[in-house]
Amino acid sequence: MRLVVIGGVAAGLSAAARARRLDRNLEIVVLEKGPLISYGACGLPYYIEGQVRDLAELVRFTPERFRRERNIEVRTGAEVAAIHHSRREVALAGGERVHYDKLVIATGARADRSSLPEPEAPHVFTLETPDDARRLMEYLGARRPRQAAVVGAGYIGLEIATALRAHGIAVAVFEREADVLGRSDAHLTRTVAALCDEFHIELRLGAEIGNFPADLVVMAAGRRPNTELAAEAGVETGRTGAIRANERMETNLAGVWAAGDCAETTHLVTGRPVWLPLGTTANKTGRVAGANAAGARARFPGVAGTSIVRVCGLGLAFTGLAAAEARREGFDPVAARIEALDRPHYFWGRKTTVELIADRRTRRLLGGTVIGQRGLEGRINVVATALTNRMRVEDFAQLDLAYTPPYAQVWDPLLIAAQQLEKLLD
Amino acid sequence: MRLVVIGGVAAGLSAAARARRLDRNLEIVVLEKGPLISYGACGLPYYIEGQVRDLAELVRFTPERFRRERNIEVRTGAEVAAIHHSRREVALAGGERVHYDKLVIATGARADRSSLPEPEAPHVFTLETPDDARRLMEYLGARRPRQAAVVGAGYIGLEIATALRAHGIAVAVFEREADVLGRSDAHLTRTVAALCDEFHIELRLGAEIGNFPADLVVMAAGRRPNTELAAEAGVETGRTGAIRANERMETNLAGVWAAGDCAETTHLVTGRPVWLPLGTTANKTGRVAGANAAGARARFPGVAGTSIVRVCGLGLAFTGLAAAEARREGFDPVAARIEALDRPHYFWGRKTTVELIADRRTRRLLGGTVIGQRGLEGRINVVATALTNRMRVEDFAQLDLAYTPPYAQVWDPLLIAAQQLEKLLD
Numbered sequence: 072m073r074l075v076v077i078g079g080v081a082a083g084l085s086a087a088a089r090a091r092r093l094d095r096n097l098e099i100v101v102l103e104k105g106p107l108i109s110y111g112a113c114g115l116p117y118y119i120e121g122q123v124r125d126l127a128e129l130v131r132f133t134p135e136r137f138r139r140e141r142n143i144e145v146r147t148g149a150e151v152a153a154i155h156h157s158r159r160e161v162a163l164a165g166g167e168r169v170h171y172d173k174l175v176i177a178t179g180a181r182a183d184r185s186s187l188p189e190p191e192a193p194h195v196f197t198l199e200t201p202d203d204a205r206r207l208m209e210y211l212g213a214r215r216p217r218q219a220a221v222v223g224a225g226y227i228g229l230e231i232a233t234a235l236r237a238h239g240i241a242v243a244v245f246e247r248e249a250d251v252l253g254r255s256d257a258h259l260t261r262t263v264a265a266l267c268d269e270f271h272i273e274l275r276l277g278a279e280i281g282n283f284p285a286d287l288v289v290m291a292a293g294r295r296p297n298t299e300l301a302a303e304a305g306v307e308t309g310r311t312g313a314i315r316a317n318e319r320m321e322t323n324l325a326g327v328w329a330a331g332d333c334a335e336t337t338h339l340v341t342g343r344p345v346w347l348p349l350g351t352t353a354n355k356t357g358r359v360a361g362a363n364a365a366g367a368r369a370r371f372p373g374v375a376g377t378s379i380v381r382v383c384g385l386g387l388a389f390t391g392l393a394a395a396e397a398r399r400e401g402f403d404p405v406a407a408r409i410e411a412l413d414r415p416h417y418f419w420g421r422k423t424t425v426e427l428i429a430d431r432r433t434r435r436l437l438g439g440t441v442i443g444q445r446g447l448e449g450r451i452n453v454v455a456t457a458l459t460n461r462m463r464v465e466d467f468a469q470l471d472l473a474y475t476p477p478y479a480q481v482w483d484p485l486l487i488a489a490q491q492l493e494k495l496l497d
Numbered sequence: 498m499r500l501v502v503i504g505g506v507a508a509g510l511s512a513a514a515r516a517r518r519l520d521r522n523l524e525i526v527v528l529e530k531g532p533l534i535s536y537g538a539c540g541l542p543y544y545i546e547g548q549v550r551d552l553a554e555l556v557r558f559t560p561e562r563f564r565r566e567r568n569i570e571v572r573t574g575a576e577v578a579a580i581h582h583s584r585r586e587v588a589l590a591g592g593e594r595v596h597y598d599k600l601v602i603a604t605g606a607r608a609d610r611s612s613l614p615e616p617e618a619p620h621v622f623t624l625e626t627p628d629d630a631r632r633l634m635e636y637l638g639a640r641r642p643r644q645a646a647v648v649g650a651g652y653i654g655l656e657i658a659t660a661l662r663a664h665g666i667a668v669a670v671f672e673r674e675a676d677v678l679g680r681s682d683a684h685l686t687r688t689v690a691a692l693c694d695e696f697h698i699e700l701r702l703g704a705e706i707g708n709f710p711a712d713l714v715v716m717a718a719g720r721r722p723n724t725e726l727a728a729e730a731g732v733e734t735g736r737t738g739a740i741r742a743n744e745r746m747e748t749n750l751a752g753v754w755a756a757g758d759c760a761e762t763t764h765l766v767t768g769r770p771v772w773l774p775l776g777t778t779a780n781k782t783g784r785v786a787g788a789n790a791a792g793a794r795a796r797f798p799g800v801a802g803t804s805i806v807r808v809c810g811l812g813l814a815f816t817g818l819a820a821a822e823a824r825r826e827g828f829d830p831v832a833a834r835i836e837a838l839d840r841p842h843y844f845w846g847r848k849t850t851v852e853l854i855a856d857r858r859t860r861r862l863l864g865g866t867v868i869g870q871r872g873l874e875g876r877i878n879v880v881a882t883a884l885t886n887r888m889r890v891e892d893f894a895q896l897d898l899a900y901t902p903p904y905a906q907v908w909d910p911l912l913i914a915a916q917q918l919e920k921l922l923d
Contacts, residue, residue: 081907111841111902111907113900113901113902113907114841114843114844114902117843117844117902122843122844123843123844124843128842128843129843226901339897349900350900350907351897351898351899351900351907351908352897354907354908355895371895372892372895373897374897375896375897376897377897377898377899378899379899379900379901379904379905380901381901381903381904386903386904388899390899415537415540416554417540417543417548417549417554417555418540418543418548418549445871446872446874446875447899447904448872448875448898448899448904448905449872449874449875449876449878449879450875450878451899452875452876452878452879452896452898452899452909453875453878453879453882455896455897455898455899456879456882456883456886456888456896457882457886459892459896459897460882460883460886460888462882462886466798466885469781469797469798470801470878470881470882470885471765471777471778471799471800471801471802471803471816471881471885472777472803472874472878472881473777473803473804473805473814473816473873473874473877473878473881474539474775474776474777474805475539475652475805475806475807476537476539476540476543477543477807477812478805478807478812478873478874479805479874481507481537481539481776481777481780482777482780483878
């Protein structure tokens with residue numbers, strides 16, 4: 072019995088490792104088209120920024136280690152050209168055919184440069200693999216660009232902009248939408264715009280790159296799931312454009328699972344399919360796909376939509392729906408935003424901004440935003456946990472959160488925001 | 498219509514402020530026996546340690562400010578000698594009688610020194626009010642004690658021990674129980690014992706102070722709710738010894754509410770009455786009592802049992818039940834403890850210890866512990882939120898927690914602990 076996994080980064084390797092843990096006898100083959108596996112793509116902007124010295128630090132496992140420690144065959148440079156599901160075979164680019172009994176598709180996503188005026192010019196980059204990062208760093212050292220254009224003000228675009236500013240390069244960020252971070256949130260956008268202004272990053276919203284004169288372009292927009300292989304084999308995609316999978320990460324084809332950035336998941340607040348490609352979800356869905364491919368009955372309930380980014384030293388985190396999104400989904404959102412100290416003033420408390428959103432009729436929490444310099448990951452995680460449990464504002468406001476002066480306030484900013492929201496709902 | 502509140506610290510003032518917000522016309526009188534109101538008692542050990550320069554920083558409101566801004570009469574030095582509920586009157590120590598229509602009892606708790614060999618000796622202190630702290634600081638300056646004994650290894654005792662060590666004083670901590678922090682948790686106790694050892698604090702477990710030669714004794718054990726006034730008026734106490742109140746913070750007497758350290762609450766994991774006197778709960782129950790006294794229908798569902806303390810620079814947090822407590826409550830607890838980095842290694846990740854406990858049969862989470870130097874407040878709050886929602890381990894393991902290298906790991910230590918726990922349950 073052989074499991075083949077297409078893709079050797081977060082989702083693919085999680086699937087393979089999990090399958091091995093549950094079934095010692097399964098033959099497991101991972102096919103990765105690139106030269107490396109198991110790299111932390113989220114660390115790449117920090118390599119550019121200079122926070123990570125060596126790209127090797129971002130690589131957790133080698134194929135050798137996977138073979139030695141887990142008896143999993145990992146082949147790099149193994150690009151799959153086609154899936155022939157009726158024969159249970161994948162065809163590699165070189166012509167080789169690999170039989171499978173079970174298949175996990177973890178082909179990821181890619182930034183699409185094709186919308187750029189000169190997509191293949193030597194000064195145009197994406198930042199998706201360690202190779203991309205090495206090439207960009209070499210370019211920075213050799214050409215010393217003076218004016219960069221970053222396309223896309225999502226979290227990758229803003230991280231790259233921050234990183235390039237740290238090299239003393241003038242940076243302009245072009246975002247087609249009116250808001251940043253893929254969220255219809257005017258306050259979040261204003262906060263990021265003010266930060267960019269302070270750090271001399273030119274943020275152009277509702278704008279295309281056009282003929283902007285730049286000697287470095289980084290494409291960080293238009294990310295799309297890699298579904299072509301799957302689609303040609305008859306795997307269905309959903310309304311988001313990513314592969315449709317149920318909560319067991321099963322596709323419409325028997326014996327074929329999908330996981331990671333190529334697959335859609337369910338949004339826990341709306342109950343609807345969503346495509347939010349993130350490393351956390353890739354690891355989780357990979358793990359579930361791998362478990363089920365090994366005969367277990369694991370399930371992935373969905374995502375709350377949690378995201379966090381650091382831009383120019385400030386942390387911005389959100390989860391669930393923004394008010395405008397909630398309205399589009401048929402809710403009647405009410406939002407409360409407060410600013411409060413995260414610790415007592417006598418313990419160097421710093422200002423933290425919390426916004427909570429609830430549905431007027433059901434009083435159920437729909438989303439939240441936390442902005443600050445520390446502790447924001449913990450706060451947004453509390454909101455995500457509340458959303459997962461469909462908590463109402465009044466129950467959230469009574470949460471037994473930790474307090475001691477060195478770490479927290481007696482009324483955590485989360486609770487103050489909830490009280491404010493209760494007032495607006497009454 | 499007059500609301501009288503007995504007690505002017507966390508619970509009492511929260512009640513008064515909340516009642517005023519909901520009813521502009523209510524006459525509100527707060528009777529506080531001490532000279533100050535609205536002080537942050539949790540900050541007192543940090544004043545002793547030298548982190549807080551001036552006790553005034555711990556006082557948030559003055560009686561004048563309450564009168565001016567909220568039209569609430571706050572009387573300090575107003576000790577209530579008796580409650581005559583049939584006449585709806587409280588009698589002050591000086592003989593004056595104050596009529597009430599509604600009464601909130603927020604009389605707090607006190608450390609009982611009577612078990613000490615010399616309870617009234619001049620070198621024996623408690624640390625409950627700013628006055629206590631001032632006297633202790635004066636004593637430290639004037640007498641320069643060399644050997645201190647702290648009675649009790651709860652959070653206050655350990656904070657005081659840390660503070661006294663910062664003055665270069667030899668410190669021995671005596672704890673009658675076998676474990677610290679009021680929790681039957683051997684690992685937590687070992688961690689604190691190792692810390693004490695490292696910082697030259699002598700921790701004597703299962704020990705009484707006896708004839709230990711000390712020129713400074715701080716009593717931080719045997720805290721008891723101040724229920725005498727209430728009990729004499731016919732207010733029932735519960736099995737914990739604190740005032741029994743329902744989820745509206747109503748006592749058995751009509752028109753009488755209880756809040757804060759004098760009252761018991763419900764433990765959200767066991768569903769049973771519990772007495773866990775903490776500032777957070779005092780504020781919340783005060784707010785609920787005040788709202789209901791003003792005619793609203795607020796409720797306080799209970800506490801998860803969340804606690805956090807910093808001892809010698811290390812943070813220790815827990816919530817819910819320890820395994821031994823869970824067993825006593827009739828659960829079949831299974832515990833998993835892991836150590837993991839809180840951020841990627843290339844982003845200066847630090848080790849964090851997470852323990853999660855679940856019931857074997859129902860797989861419901863029962864409690865958790867987080868030990869580390871940062872981020873522990875956020876992690877324990879996620880566990881507390883999960884306990885409040887009676888989450889099962891497998892759902893907890895799929896929580897959509899935030900990830901970005903500067904703030905978090907792709908698999909948060911919480912999720913790794915949950916996966917480990919799932920393995921043990923399977």
